[in-house]
Amino acid sequence: MLKKIIKLLILVVLSYALLFVSVFAAQMLAAALRDPDAALVDNTPLGKANRRTETAAIVESIRKIVTMERTPQYQRDAHSKPHGCVRATFEVFESQATYNHGIFKNPGKYQAWIRFSNGSVPALVDTKKDARGMAIKVMNVPGEQLLPPLLAGKTQDFVMINSPAFFIRSTADYRELEKAVARGAPFSYFFGAHYLNPFEWRLRQLYLALGTRKTAPATPLSAQYYSMTPYNLGPNQIKYSAKACENYQAPGVDYSQPNFLREAMKKVLSKQDACFQFMAQIRKPNERMPIEDPTVEWSEEKSPYVPIARVHIPQQGFDTAAQNDMCEAMSFNVWHGVTGMEPISYFNLLRREVYLHTAAYRQVRNGMQAIEPNSWCDSLEQYCPKASADNPSVDPTDFDEALPLNNGAL
Amino acid sequence: MKRLLHWKTILKTIASLLVLVFIGAYSYLWTISNYPNIPPYSEINEYRFLTPSSDKVCSNPAPQNGNPDDPNNDLQQVSYQGWCDHQRQHYYRTPQGTEFFGLQYDWISNLERPVGKKPLVTRKYMQQLGYIYDPAKTPNENNPYDLPVGLTWHYNPETKAKMLDVSCAACHSAQITFRGTAMVIDGGPGGHALPSLEPTQFIANSIVSLSTTYLNPLKFNRFAKKVLKDIPESEYAAEKKNLRRATWSSIKQALVYGKNNGSLYPTTEGYGRTDALGRIANTVFGDYISADNYRIADAPVNYPHLWDIWAFDWVQWMGTVSQAMARNINESLGTRAKINLLHGAELYDNSVMVPELHCIETTLQFLKPPQWPEDLMGPVDQTLAAEGATIFAETCASCHGPFPRKAVNGDINHADAGKSHECTTCHGPTMTNNDGTLIELKDTRNHPAVRVSDNQKLGKSEAEFQLQYKRDWYWELIHIPLDHIGTDPTSASNMLNNRYDINPLVEQIKQLRANGSFLRLPDPASIPDPSKTGFAEGLAFIGGEVRAKQYRQWGLIEENGYDVVAGEQEQVADLNGFGESDTPQNWRAYRPRPLEGVWATAPFLHNGSVPSIFQLLSPSEERDQVFYLGRKEYNPETLGLEVGKFKGAFKFDTSITGNSNLGHEFNDGLCGDGVIGYELPDRPGYCRQFTQAERLALVEYLKIHSDGERPQPESEPHCSGVEWPNQAAAQIKPAEASIKLETNDSNQVSYDGTRL
Structure with a gap:
């Protein structure tokens, strides 16, 4: 009798394993065969209205999640763990007409902040697999801002x-995920409320989710970062990416420490400058390069990333209490930007509301008032250029090569 | 093996299995007969109404001391909430034509519990389930069996029986208790679980009991004796046979309903809620037209409170309907009034009782909001309330109004009005387009075109204003888009997104038309494809036909068409409700209403997901994520219910679809997307939460908040067509029956081209 039951159990487990594999295979196959955007695009008034309703619901549940995860400071709803905010210069190349839109219309050097982060909330130690983030805020950018004046500065993020x-x-799936997270059961998103119903499984998305969690790079400065969602660039659509100029190493850093990425970055920047190539990938409308479906990677074979700017991170010290606080108060939003490079896709429309609301919520709850800075000096007084005899009035927003780049505490 | 197959063994096995099943079923029935999972009974020491009038304004129908010369005579009485006793009786006992699986009125009080001889429906049991009794009346001619308010009967000529009729008052009357005193709030939100199929709830238990009665001959004999007590001996046997047939038919109807509807309501409604729109759709489009039209309904909503609704331009949580009669007919159909939508000859035959609905509707014009009972729940701190009044004016009044609008006779000149008035004078501060986007009123580019001198009003098309002046003015209700208010969107989304196939009905009409019938087809402008009919459009069509059929019987509209007979326009306009046309609008929005008496309507938000006003004024994380309903013990500190755990409670889990308690939040950060809070004066666009002190001040103020002067009804309720409690009046009206309405107005209004 007992044997029979065990046999039966094994049979059930085995058939579920088989089911698991076949559902996964079927979902991967379906994804490979379908036109990725076909089922997603819905620009009817009803579709639009439904998305707006969904957006409000998502913002509400994210506000709830942010409240749940406070430590006691209110954190970002994603990428809450910073490795540091570093000063950088964003140098726009003179490039072909194709790329001459938005910020890329005006070649030159801009002051910028970069925040490196871990993706998971609540924050994970660096030794665990996780998504790593890089957010750039380029300041004093000419052009008409995308956000209303009340919310806009002169930045391009x-x-x-x-x-x-x-x-x-x-975005409908995103709503489901947020619901699951707010319930405290994120895995029910991938496996359904009762786990055993194969029709509720999202195994392809689980596979992709696991794929975004990677072992940490040697330093935050040594990886390549991607925008994932598309943007207009004039008449074209692009995705963008920043790729480390070289594989920076930080010898001597203890990679078993929970915050080794911050230590590694400190180590590198204490000795040398670092840089990223900033690149754009143009969408070819006839290729498999969907706008709405961010799970589909645009093939680099069909359309390679082309460098259009360079991010220069000077040798510096950044790990001061004041700079870390400033970093946490700052908000990055793909809608901080100028016309010519508008975020597109439903996901980016959703991000507009989510990012604006969570940033405002966090800032008001933490008692901070963060304005969009126009220069390093706006953010932290220590970076304000000192007036001197031959230069009595310095405008901190004018980018000046001569500005002492190393006046942070080293 | 051979022994196992021996007939004796088989017989024994079968016998013992049968015994086991019987014992199982019996003990299950025994359990539910003892109500294991319903809220406990709480002792009522005093049972009373609220808000007596300061003068004795009502004549006493049964005075004890009728001597007019005696100063202590009781010829006159006070009214409560503006209602005299006869008006209240009309509200409590006037039927509307609903039937529940053929359950008959006389059965209900004569049913025994499924096991045992104790009666099923007792005051105690029904009060435990949240039903309400008339505090003033013990059993009387309107209510011979001492049933809860709203449970009444109508005569069905087909079954030749008095059918159980659940009328408006059953779901739109509230009771709160406070330390042993129970207060009935007329027009308040009901607290029972009427639609529930739980076997211990009233309707389901009646069916279970009826089934055991049917199966158990002894029980049935007792039942028949009581039900047929007035039948002469000679006819008893035949009547008993009929009763048995009717009983079986009733059980069958309930089983069919259970089979079709059992799995349609995954979000438990619990006490005080029903998925009103979802159930109406599943009944009308599903039960009455086609099984393909059943849709999951997972958006339960509170029963809205009814004072002042007659003064609103839009009713329903989403503010979708503007005509009272249309709203009421559709509700009756959804509450299982019968209608034939499938069979040619008698198409549109229905049991909806239009004069009764009109009587109830006009009676409600006299209902006033309840006032805070200081004698019971403590005096109001006037200083604190005054602070609250200031905050209310700054933060709440811009949406909750009221926004009194002068009623016009259809000759408004919008061009002139626009020159001398701010837009907000007419339209309040916030209004939405039909798709739910906010209209920025000052922004003429986004302002919908206003057709001048065309009876056209913003947001409405083809409004008929002929009788608007009869309420002197009305209250405009504004629509707040879902993505702004951020409260649970399920109800609005279901209504807007679901489509129904009414082709079986359209086919019938086409056949009839081919044979010369004048019956109209759906208007392609609102229903371009009958296989994908929207909720509001479909109901407006069917409800319009019910209306037309009744009016045609009364000779108010022409015999073979839809045009109003000359001279009858005013009567039709009055029946419809101030001449409003029925042009439902699919707002993707919820509708804030004026707040006088709102303290008595817990729990809050359209889906009842927030148990008190104090929590409603707090950020969502400070609201109860899980709470327990089923008792109505009031908490005057929070203006809400006591929602701690107790045995037999309904557990309200806000994480379930349709139950979200988010939105309408006074919270920090950017305003909008669910945050409506206190806008920071130095940082426009940013909101902050209320301080504790501000919340308490608002709570204090809402006890005494007044909406100011309200529109006045013109005369008596229009109940002359309803001769309740005379049995004949409750029968479906013959064609010659007419209702007398006051048509003494000399106002010259053009009725040309009035159509239904």
Whole structure:
């Protein structure tokens, strides 16, 4: 009798394993065969209205999650763990007409902040697999801002993680995920409320999600980061990416420490400058390069990334209490930007509301008032250029090569 | 093996299995007969109404001391909430034509519990389930069996029986208790679980009991004796046979309903809620037209409170309907009034009782909001309330109004009005387009076109204003888009997104038309494809036909068409409700209403997901994520219910679809997307939460908040067509029956082209 029961159990487990594999295979196959955007695009008034309703619901549940995860400071709803905010210069190349839109219309050097982060909330130690983020805030950018004047500064933000594709396919799916997280059961998103119903499994998305969690690079400066979602660049659509100029190493850093990425970055920047290539990948409308479905990577064979700017991170010290606080108060939003490079896709529309609301919520709850800075000096007084005899009035927003780049505490 | 197959063994096995099943079923029935999972009974020391009038304004129908010269005579009485006793009786006992699986009125009080001889429906049991009794009346001619308010009967000529009729008052009357005193709040949100199929709930238990009665001959004999007590001996046997047939038919109807509807309501409604729109759709489009039209309904909503609704321009949580009669007919159909939508000859035959609905609707014009009972729940701190009044004016009044609008006779000149008025004078501060986007009123580019001198009003098309002046003015209700208010979107989304196939009905109409019938087809402008009919459009069509059929019987509209007979326009306009046309609008929005008496309507939000006003004024993380309903013990500190755990409670879990308690939040950060809070004066666009002190001040103020002067009804309720409690009046009206309405107005209004 007992034997029979055990046999039966084994049979059930085996058949579920088989089912698991076949559902996964079927979902992967279906994803490979379908036109990725076909089922997602819905621009009817009803579709639009439904998305707006969904957006409000998502913002509400994220506000709830942010409240749940406070430590006691209110954190970002994703990428809450910073490795540091570093000063950088964003140098726009003179490039072909194709890329002459938005910020890339005006070649030159801009002051910028870069925040490196771990993706998971609540924060994970660096030794665990995780998504890593890189957010660039370029300041004093000429052009007409995308956000209304009340919310806009003169900045252009670039927000990226170290994977080229997102694991959630649609904003409706995102709503489901947020619901699951708010319930405290994130895995029910992938396996359904009762886990055993194969029709509720999202195994492809689980596979992609696991794919975005990677072992940490040697330093945050040594990876390649991707925008995942598309943007207009004039008449074209692009995805962008920042790739480390070289594989920076930080010898002597203890890679078993929970915060080794911050230590490694400190080590590198204490000795040398670092840089990233900033690149754009143009969408070819006839290729498999969907706008709405961020789970589909745009092939680099069909359309390679082309460098259009360079991010220069000077040798510096950044790990001061004041700079870390400033970093946490700052908000990055793909909608901080100028016309000519508008975020597109339903996901980016959703991000507009989510990012604006969570940032405002966090800032008001933490008692901070963060304005969009126009210069390093705006953010931290220590970076204000000192007036001197031959230069009595210095405008901190004018980018000046001569500005002492190393006046942070080293 | 051979022994196992021996007939004796088989017989024994079968016999013992049968015994086991019987014992199992019996003990199950025994358990539910003892109500294991319903809220406990709480002792009522005093049972009373609220808000007596300051003068004795009502004549006493049964005075004890009728001597007019005696100063202590009781010829006159006070009204409560503006209602005299006869008006209240009309509200409590006037039927509307609903039937529940053929359950008959006389059965209900004569049913025994499934096991045992104790009666099923007792005051105690029904009060435990949240039903309400008339505090003033013990059994009387309107209510011979001492049933809860709203449970009444109508005569069905087909079954030749008095059918159980659940009328408006059953779901739109509230009771709160406070330390042993129970207060009935007329027009307040009901607290029972009427639609529930739980076997210990009223309707389901009646069916279970009826089934055991049917199966158990002894029980049935007792039942028949009581039900047929007035039948002469000679006819008893035949009547008993009929009763048995009717009983079986009733059980069958309930089983069919259970089979079709059992799995449609995954979000448990619990006490005080029903998925009103979802159930209406599943009944009308599903039960009455086609099984393909059943849709999951997972958006339970509170029963809205009814004072002042007659003064609103839009009713329903989403503010979708503007005509009272249309709303009421559709509700009756959804509450299982019968209608034939499938069989040619008698198409649109129905049991909806239009004069009764009109009587109830006009009676409600006299209902006033309840006032805070200081004698019971403590005096109001006037200083604190005054602080609350200031905050209310700054933060709440811009949406909750009221926004009194002068009623017009259809000759408003919008061009002139626009020159001398701010837009907000007419339209309040916030209003949405039909798709739910906010209209920025000052922004003429986004302002919908206003057709001048065309009876056209913003947001409405083809409004008929002929009788608006009869309420002197009305209250405009504004629509707040879902993505702004951020409360649970399921109800609005279901209504807007679901589509129904009404082709079986359309086919019938087409056949009839081919044979010369004048019956109209759906208007392609609102229903371009009958296989994908929207909720509001479909109901408006069917409800319109019910209306037309009744009016045609009364000779108010022409015999073979839809045009109003000359001279009857005013009567039709009055029946419809101030001449409003029925042009439902699919707002993707919820509708804030004026707040006088709102303290008595817990729990809050359209889906009842927030147990008190104090929590409603707090950020969502400070609201109860899980709470327990089923008792109505009031908490005057929070203006809400006591929602601690108790045995037999309904557990309200806000994480379930349709139950979200988010939105309408006074919280920090950017305003919008669910945050409506206190806008920071130095940082426009940013909101902050209320301080504890501000919340307490608002709570204090809402006890005495007044909406100011309200529109006045013109005369008596229009109940002359309803001769309740005379049995004949409750029968479906013959064609010659007419209702007398006051048509003494000399106002010259053009009725040309009035159509239904």
